[in-house]
Amino acid sequence: MANYPSDFVRTDVPTRQSSTHTVFSREICVYFDEENADLYKPLSEVDPVVQNIIDKETWRQFSGLELIASENLTSLAAMQANGSILTNKYSEGLPGARYYGGNEYVDELENLCRERALKAFNLDPNVWGVNVQPYSGSTANFAALTALIQPQDRLMGLGLPDGGHLTHGYYTAKKKITASAIYFQSLPYALDASTHLIDYPSLEKTAKTFKPRLIICGASAYPRDWDYKYLRKIADSEQAWLMCDMAHTSGLIAAGELASPFESCHVVTTTTHKTLRGPRAGLIFFRKDVEGAKDLEKRVNDAVFPACQGGPHNNTIAAIATSLLQVASPTWKAYAKQVIVNARTLAEVLVGYGYKLQTQGTDNHLVLWDLRPVGLTGSKVEKICDYVGITINKNAVSGDTSAAVPGGIRLGTSALTSRSMKEEDIRVVGEFLHRAVQLALKLQKEAGSKLIKDFERVALTGDGEGAREVKVLRKEVRAFAKKWPLPGIDVSSLTKPEGFEGDD
Numbered sequence: 084m085a086n087y088p089s090d091f092v093r094t095d096v097p098t099r100q101s102s103t104h105t106v107f108s109r110e111i112c113v114y115f116d117e118e119n120a121d122l123y124k125p126l127s128e129v130d131p132v133v134q135n136i137i138d139k140e141t142w143r144q145f146s147g148l149e150l151i152a153s154e155n156l157t158s159l160a161a162m163q164a165n166g167s168i169l170t171n172k173y174s175e176g177l178p179g180a181r182y183y184g185g186n187e188y189v190d191e192l193e194n195l196c197r198e199r200a201l202k203a204f205n206l207d208p209n210v211w212g213v214n215v216q217p218y219s220g221s222t223a224n225f226a227a228l229t230a231l232i233q234p235q236d237r238l239m240g241l242g243l244p245d246g247g248h249l250t251h252g253y254y255t256a257k258k259k260i261t262a263s264a265i266y267f268q269s270l271p272y273a274l275d276a277s278t279h280l281i282d283y284p285s286l287e288k289t290a291k292t293f294k295p296r297l298i299i300c301g302a303s304a305y306p307r308d309w310d311y312k313y314l315r316k317i318a319d320s321e322q323a324w325l326m327c328d329m330a331h332t333s334g335l336i337a338a339g340e341l342a343s344p345f346e347s348c349h350v351v352t353t354t355t356h357k358t359l360r361g362p363r364a365g366l367i368f369f370r371k372d373v374e375g376a377k378d379l380e381k382r383v384n385d386a387v388f389p390a391c392q393g394g395p396h397n398n399t400i401a402a403i404a405t406s407l408l409q410v411a412s413p414t415w416k417a418y419a420k421q422v423i424v425n426a427r428t429l430a431e432v433l434v435g436y437g438y439k440l441q442t443q444g445t446d447n448h449l450v451l452w453d454l455r456p457v458g459l460t461g462s463k464v465e466k467i468c469d470y471v472g473i474t475i476n477k478n479a480v481s482g483d484t485s486a487a488v489p490g491g492i493r494l495g496t497s498a499l500t501s502r503s504m505k506e507e508d509i510r511v512v513g514e515f516l517h518r519a520v521q522l523a524l525k526l527q528k529e530a531g532s533k534l535i536k537d538f539e540r541v542a543l544t545g546d547g548e549g550a551r552e553v554k555v556l557r558k559e560v561r562a563f564a565k566k567w568p569l570p571g572i573d574v575s576s577l578t579k580p581e582g583f584e585g586d587d
C-alpha cells in the first residue's frame with residue numbers, strides 16, 4: 084500500500100461504499116484514497132453529460148425504426164463482454180506468443196474466439212485459420228491486402244457506385260480515396276447495365292488485360308448473391324488471389340442462407356457487427372493449404388500485427404466470441420431466414436406501390452430503392468425519414484451520374500428482425516416508407532425549390548400541411564417503434580431522457 088498521510092488512513096471502516104459498489108478491502112486498514120475515488124463511481128455519477136448522451140441514443144434506438152442495412156442490434160451478453168475489464172489488457176502477438184506477460188486468460192479467450200469463428204462457418208481447422216484481432220472491417224481489409232499483395236500491385240473490386248465498398252480500391256477522377264487505391268493500383272468492375280447483376284463476363288475480359296494480382300468480391304449494397312465459382316475461374320486464369328469481403332452478409336452465410344465463399348476464396352474478411360450481430364470489429368479467414376503459399380497464415384497474422392495494428396481489443400474479442408456462440412446456436416438459422424423473408428416482404432410492398440428497386444427484389448437482407456423515377460434524391464428521403472424517426476441511408480444506384488447526389492436509398496432488415504418484427508410488421512414499415520416518400524414530394528412542392536435547406540425549412544418550421552403531416556407521421560412511427568423490445572435494454576423501465584427531441 085502506498086504511503087498515505089495518516090489522516091487518509093482510516094482504520095475504523097473495513098468497507099467503503101459507492102452508489103453501486105461496495106468495495107471490500109483485503110486489508111484491515113483501509114485508506115480513503117481521494118484521487119482514485121472516481122474509479123469506483125458509476126458513469127451516471129462521474130459523467131452525467133455522457134450518460135445523458137447515451138440515454139438519448141438509447142431512446143432514439145427504442146423510439147425509431149432502424150433500417151440501415153449495415154447496422155444491427157447486438158445482444159446484452161455481447162455488450163457486457165465489450166464493456167468488461169478485458170479492456171485493460173495489452174496482448175500484442177498471438178496466443179502463446181505475446182509481447183507482454185499476464186496473458187493466460189486472454190490466450191484462452193482468443194483461442195476460444197478462433198475456434199468459434201471456424202465453427203460458426205463450418206470450417207475445418209486443418210484447412211482454414213482465422214485472425215480475430217482486426218479492429219474493424221476496413222482495417223481487416225487493409226491487413227488482408229498487406230498479406231496478399233505488394234505495394235503498387237493491381238487489384239479489382241466492385242465499383243463503389245455499383246455497391247462495392249470504399250476499401251475495395253475506390254478512387255475518383257481527382258483523387259485516390261482510400262488506402263486500397265493509394266497504395267495499390269485498382270480498377271473497378273461493374274454491374275450489367277440492364278440486369279443490375281455483377282457483369283462477370285466483362286470482369287473476365289478486363290482481367291485479361293489488367294492482370295490483377297487480387298480480385299475482391301463482396302459488397303455493401305448488392306441485393307443478390309454471388310457466383311464465387313465463376314470468380315475463382317477468372318482469378319485462376321490470371322493467377323490472382325480471390326478474396327471475399329462478406330461484411331454485409333456473413334450472418335446469412337453462417338446460417339447457410341446464402342452461398343458460401345469459403346469453397347472458392349483464398350481469404351475471406353468480414354465485419355462482426357452487421358448481419359453477424361456482434362460488436363464492432365473484423366475477422367480475416369485464410370486458407371492454410373494453398374499450393375505455393377503455405378505461409379498464408381503467417382502472412383495474414385503478421386499483416387494484422389505488427390504491420391497494421393497494435394494491441395488487440397480483448398474486450399471486443401470477448402464480445403465476438405459470445406456473438407459467434409449465438410451464431411452457432413440452432414436459433415440463428417431462424418433469425419437469418421426471417422431477416423431475408425422480411426427484406427423480401429419489404430421489397431414486395433414497395434414494388435406493390437409501383438416503386439423501382441434495383442433488381443426489383445432481394446436475396447439477402449437489403450433492398451436498394453431507386454428514387455430517380457419518383458423525382459427525389461436519396462438525400463431528401465434520408466432527411467424526411469430522419470424527421471419521422473426512420474433511419475436509412477442515401478445510396479448510389481446503378482447509373483447514377485453524380486456520386487455526390489445519390490439517386491437512391493438502401494434499406495436493411497437485420498435490426499428490425501432483431502427487434503422481433505415479422506412479415507406483417509414489416510408491411511407496416513413499408514407503408515410508413517411509402518407515406519414518407521409521398522410526403523417528401525409534397526414538401527418539395529411546398530418548398531418551391533429543390534434545395535435541401537428549403538426542404539428542411541418547410542418540413543420542420545413551416546406551418547403548412549407538409550409540416551403538420553411530418554408531425555403526424557412521426558407520432559405514428561414512434562408509437563409503433565416503442566411497441567418493440569430493444570436488445571440489451573430493459574425497455575419497461577425506460578423513460579424519455581432530458582434533451583431528446585422529436586418524440587412528443
Ligand SMILES: *Cc1c(COP(=O)(O)O)cnc(C)c1O
Nearest residue numbers: 219220221248302303328330354
Ligand atoms: C461495412 C463494410 C466494411 C467496413 O467495415 P468498418 O467496420 O466500417 O470498417 C468493409 N467492407 C464491406 C463490404 C462493408 O460493407
